[in-house]
Amino acid sequence: MFPGATTDREAASYVVVGAPLDATTTFQPGTRFGPDRVRQFSESYDDYDHRTASRFTDLSVHDAGDVHPWDDVSAYLDHLAAELRSVVLDDAVPATIGGEHTVTYAGVEAVDPDVLVVLDAHLDLRDDYAGNDWNHACVTRRALDTVDHAYVVGARTGSPAEWERAEADDVTVVPPEDVGEWIRSMQADGVLDGDSAYLSVDIDAADPGYAPGTGTMEPFGLSPRELRDAVRAVAPHAGGVDVVEVNDRDDGQTAALAGKLLREFVFTHAATRRD
Amino acid sequence: MPREQKQVRELQEGSYVMMEESPCKINHYSTAKPGKHGSAKARIEGKGVFDDKKRSLSQPVDAKVWVPIIERKQGQVVSVSGDDAQVMDLDTYETFTMRIPEDESLASDDEIEYLEYEGQRKIVG
Numbered sequence: 001m002f003p004g005a006t007t008d009r010e011a012a013s014y015v016v017v018g019a020p021l022d023a024t025t026t027f028q029p030g031t032r033f034g035p036d037r038v039r040q041f042s043e044s045y046d047d048y049d050h051r052t053a054s055r056f057t058d059l060s061v062h063d064a065g066d067v068h069p070w071d072d073v074s075a076y077l078d079h080l081a082a083e084l085r086s087v088v089l090d091d092a093v094p095a096t097i098g099g100e101h102t103v104t105y106a107g108v109e110a111v112d113p114d115v116l117v118v119l120d121a122h123l124d125l126r127d128d129y130a131g132n133d134w135n136h137a138c139v140t141r142r143a144l145d146t147v148d149h150a151y152v153v154g155a156r157t158g159s160p161a162e163w164e165r166a167e168a169d170d171v172t173v174v175p176p177e178d179v180g181e182w183i184r185s186m187q188a189d190g191v192l193d194g195d196s197a198y199l200s201v202d203i204d205a206a207d208p209g210y211a212p213g214t215g216t217m218e219p220f221g222l223s224p225r226e227l228r229d230a231v232r233a234v235a236p237h238a239g240g241v242d243v244v245e246v247n248d249r250d251d252g253q254t255a256a257l258a259g260k261l262l263r264e265f266v267f268t269h270a271a272t273r274r275d
Numbered sequence: 276m277p278r279e280q281k282q283v284r285e286l287q288e289g290s291y292v293m294m295e296e297s298p299c300k301i302n303h304y305s306t307a308k309p310g311k312h313g314s315a316k317a318r319i320e321g322k323g324v325f326d327d328k329k330r331s332l333s334q335p336v337d338a339k340v341w342v343p344i345i346e347r348k349q350g351q352v353v354s355v356s357g358d359d360a361q362v363m364d365l366d367t368y369e370t371f372t373m374r375i376p377e378d379e380s381l382a383s384d385d386e387i388e389y390l391e392y393e394g395q396r397k398i399v400g
Contacts, residue, residue: 070308079305082318086331089320 002097002259003042004056005063013059013273014266015087018066019080019099019106019242023073024135025215030247034255035066035097037213038243041252042259049263052271056263059270061095069099073134077106084110088239093269095262098244100215101136104200108143111240114195116140116147119205119230121218123158123173125165136215136245144170147198153230154179154205154222179226183233197237199265201227202245203258211257213250224257228264235265236272277344277392283317284336291343294330297323298343298392306336325395345392347399352385360398362387373398 002016009015018035025031047055067083069076080096080103087094088110096107101124108116118124118140129135133142140150153174158166166173174182186192204214207221222230235241243258278293286292288304299321306315319332324345334340350362353370360381363370373389373396375381381398390397 068308075305076308079307079318082303082305082320082331083333085303085320086318086333089329089331 001063002039002061002262003045004047005061006057007060007062009062009064010090011060012062012090012092013270014061014093014095016061016063016095016097016262017080017083017087018097019069019103020066021069021073021076021099021103023069023071023100024102024129024132025100026129026135026137028215028247028249030213030249031098031100031215031245033248034099034244034246034258037246037248037252037255038097038259038262039063041255042263045260045263049267052267054267054270056266059266061266073102077102077109077134080106081109084240093238094240095266096240096242096244097258097262098242098246101139101200101202101244102134103244104139104242105142107200107240107242108146108198111196111198112146113198113239114148115192115197116143116150116200117153117192117197117234117238118150118200118202119153119222119227120200120202121154121156121204121221122202122216123152123155123162123166125158125162125171127161141165153182154226156220157218176220176222179222179230183229186233192234192237195237196239197234199231199234199238199241201231201241201243201258201261203243203254204245206257211254213247213252213254214245215247216245224260227257227261231261231264232268235268238265238269241265277346278341279344280339281342282336283319283334283338283340286317286319286340286342291324291345292319292321292332293341293343294319294321294332297326297328297330298345299323299330324390324392325397343392345390348389348391350387350389352381352383352387354383355381362389362398371396
C-alpha cells in the first residue's frame with residue numbers, strides 16, 4: 001500500500017493504481033518493479049505537510065493495488081483505462097504509478113482532458129518504434145489523438161521526425177533551461193486556466209544524477225525542485241496524474257523522488273479543492 | 276422483478292446489466308489477465324438506460340450478476356405537447372406520456388419503439 005493511502009475505495013478522493021507494465025522498455029528494463037519501489041521508498045515521509053498544513057492520511061487516498069499487465073499491450077491499456085475511468089466516474093482522481101510510460105495513454109483515455117502536461121526528457125512523439133505503435137517512445141504522439149495540446153516539459157532529445165512533429169500547433173516543448181520561466185509564466189498568465197489537464201511525470205525528466213533508476217537516462221535534466229515546482233503548478237488543473245519509468249536499478253533515490261512528487265501532487269491538489 | 280442471473284463472462288458490450296440497482300447498457304467490457312491463483316476479473320462500464328448515468332462494475336468473470344429483462348415495445352404517438360408525447364401502446368392500447376428524446380422530433384400518428392422496465396419507459400426511435 002502507498003503509505004498513508006488508508007481510505008476505503010468508496011470514500012476516496014484519490015485512488016493510487018499500480019501499472020507495472022514492462023513490455024516495451026528499450027534499454028534498461030525493470031519498470032515492472034516501479035510501483036512497489038515507489039511505495040517502499042515513500043515509507044519514510046512524514047504524514048504532515050507544513051506548506052499546506054495538512055496530513056496525507058486526511059486527504060482520502062486509497063491504494064487499489066496493481067493492475068497486472070500481460071503481453072498484449074493494447075488490450076492491457078484498454079483494461080487499465082477502464083479501471084482508471086471507474087475512479088473518474090466516482091469523482092476521484094486517479095494517480096497511477098508505472099510501469100513504463102505507455103501507461104499514460106490509459107490515464108489520458110480515462111480522464112479525457114483538454115491538455116496533457118508531460119514532464120519528460122524525451123519527446124515521445126514517434127509514430128512507432130521498431131514497428132510498434134504502443135512503444136513507450138510513442139506515448140505522447142498517441143495521446144495527441146485524445147488531447148488538444150501537449151506540453152512536453154524538460155524535453156531535451158528526440159529524432160528529427162519527432163522534432164518536426166513538435167513544431168505543430170498542438171505541441172509545446174519546454175527545454176530544461178526554460179522550465180523555471182515556463183512555470184512562472186504559467187502561473188502569471190494562467191496558461192492552463194479553463195483547460196482540464198492530465199499530468200504525467202516521466203521520472204527521466206530529472207537529471208540522471210538525481211534519478212538513475214530509470215530505463216533511458218538522459219543527462220542535462222531537471223532538478224528535483226524544478227520538478228516539484230512544475231507538479232505544484234499543474235496539479236490544481238489536473239484530473240489525473242501518473243509517475244512512470246521508475247525501475248529498480250539504483251538504491252531507491254529515483255523511487256523516493258517519484259513518491260515525493262506524487263505526494264506533492266496530492267497535497268497541492270487537495271489544498272486547491274479546499275480553497 | 277423482471278430480471279435474470281447470469282455469469283459476468285456471459286455479458287458483452289451492448290447487453291444490459293444491473294448496476295447500483297439501475298438497468299444499464301454495457302458500453303465497455305474488458306477482462307484482466309488471470310492471476311496465478313485467481314480467476315480473471317472483468318471491468319464493465321455502462322450507462323443507465325433511463326437515467327443516462329455512467330456506472331462501473333468490477334467482478335470476477337465467474338461471479339453472478341443480475342441482468343434486467345427490458346421489453347422493447349411498439350407505440351403510436353397520439354399527441355405532442357412541448358417535450359412530452361402521449362403514446363398509445365400498439366399491443367395493449369394503453370396510453371401514457373413519455374419525454375421525447377432531445378434528438379427526436381415526433382408528430383401525431385408517428386410509430387415509435389420504446390423500452391419498458393418496471394414502469395420506466397424510454398423512447399428509442
